[in-house]
Amino acid sequence: MLFCGLGAWWQVGLLAADVIVNYTLAWSFDANRSNQHRRQCLFWLTILLNIALLVLFKCSGSIPIGISFYTFQIIAYQVDVYKGTCPREQSLKRFMTYLFFFPKLQEGPITRYDELSTRLCKPLCRVENLEEGFRIFVVGLAYKILIANKLGGLWKQLSIIGYDAMSTPLAWMGMFAFTLELYFDFNGYSLMAVGIGKMFGFTLPQNFLFPYSSVSVSEFYRRWHATLGSWFRDYVYIPLGGSRKGMPCTIRNLLIVWFLTGLWHGLHWNFVLWGLSLFVLIAMEKLGLRKLLEKYRIVGHIYVLLIIPLTWMLFANQNFSDLCMYFTRLFAFGENSIHVYALDWLEYGRRYAPYLLAGCLFLIPSIERFLLSQKKKNRVFTTAILTVLFWMSIYSIYHSATDPFMYLQF
Template identity: 45%
Template structure:
């Protein structure tokens, strides 16, 4: 690769390629990650944040070269704004009201810049197809906004080290698809990068489990959804449409949880804390409960920086409903500016509101009904999320609900063909959604047989990767 130098005897052009951005790629697993970890741990502790920052930028530049300067510029600007807010706080010569006014101006500048850049690319990508969406922009922008808000509130001190702040924003395990780590969670780890053998081992376990979830479950389940798209929504039967909705739901879960586990595992291998991003969401008892368990770092971000500042549930029912509407509208926009994402956000928000007003408490007392309810409603909302074309979305829902007269059931035999091909994957997906499975593994995770299972899982995933094309994680597009 031109422009990539030979460093320390390694040809970085061969080590880092576009596929290095994909954790579930052979290039990442057997080239980038091992070389990075060797260089990282051979470097003295006080310089490791520099290695982390440069390694992260190099990885991003080789996968997304068009937007590396944007990432660097946003990082540098937010670092300087944070420092200016800190300078004002520490100055003993400035009147407090004047000081707070200046700090608000710096915060406003940060918010306008960060939100403006994100909105430009999100909206521009829809208006003009020539405007490409930078990889990971939704994630690293939210990290920068939370940092500025926490500095302004006095929750954290502004970072004096560009290498430290840059590593927080750009660290490669979280750069492209999260989790959205807060600065106060990361700051201590950034000061003392490195981990014990036990932490490294635990991180490696999470990495392997996440790899298995992505490669052996999510990617295989995705084949059915791709087949349905190839057939054409207008040509599928109602049973196959429902099977597709369930399959896509499981695919998205194992894809994103797989990424999150790999990201957290790699983070632990370099000394960052464990972050929980999923908590058995398909064991939820309501849509509200589901979203407390799914993509938890995004949900807590909207709670702390939008919902609570707007008043939360403290200002009466009308204000509560308004706050929920705003949060879910923004959640839809965060995922994309397409109309389907707006409809998806509004739909989920309406379910959350209706549960709060009417039947949420009833669901909490009827566990079996509540689980069935979640397993029906959530896949329907994911269909809105998945199908970006409104005409196609209408056709798909016409297949799901043919009794409304939108369309008639076609080729009813197709369900037998595809169910016979994928029943074992669906069964495996449901099995690994059961809390008792993860509880058993956590209890025995240090045993020889658990480690043997992980070893088999790893090499099964590697074998699958050698025989299939790399499939990017689904949340890369956000």
């Protein structure tokens, strides 16, 4: 709390007040078990207060540290306590530790209370946890510093020169650079959080399960930001009826989930459009496309590797004219594909090729698994690689400007 307070005391004060209020409201559920009507009113008051606070700060444009993430954790906790699926935390200190736990505070992973409750009482702080956690941390650090930050330079340069001044090959290169930057930035943070948690004796859930190995958009979003996807599944989609009430209701429920997912990322039209575009794709898969993609898996892999980057362009551009211009450059053919400088993609390609290749390489699940392997026969080799990656990251941090995590804005 003191460390976070160095940047903005009011944000830490807000979170502390939020924790105390929610701790008290959860206590009121137990105190009013004999009066179900009052208990239900208190429950809905709790949910509405938390949602209202999140919407208020989203609208104001001044977003406190991690509010999008810890609000969802609070709502999940309150729902589980109200339903009786997890016991109420008796200790205010442990409840505050659960929400304040600094590795996951800013960008998750969104962690359910029952996933940490046992370790809140007795963390397993062991030497082997320190080693395993540090290995995970170093991989995440390298993803962020050595891949995401470097590729972010290409996307920033395209924004500076203007989308109308780039060729079609460069537009495609920029799109894939942003795709890789977003993945390694967010996955890097998540791995760092999991690694630090492990060093302290806590097992945080994995947030990225090799999403670019998917063969459908549905599968991709079960693997991408998995804790957010499971939150919407368990606390929105299933309570609405899930897929149990026929296809029309399933489509309606998907529409609600993806509309809310877009709004969670920001109260801007591009996030809503991004969410709705994913709804359309997943609805098509529900109606039969997914079976075809799973049958012909090569086609499915190509489909994901093309369609997901295109949807990220909706995510990346808040200005509608910029979005239209970017898609115009992506799908310009013949003479129209060359604008201002036909060989711009070669110039930027030579500069960013090592980082693009590294990004593609580390999308392969077996490489990350190998680096994190606990097998003794690989230990010396992987330790040497991780040592090099760690010091390369430190060197890059020392010589580069500050480049914050992309999901801090949400």
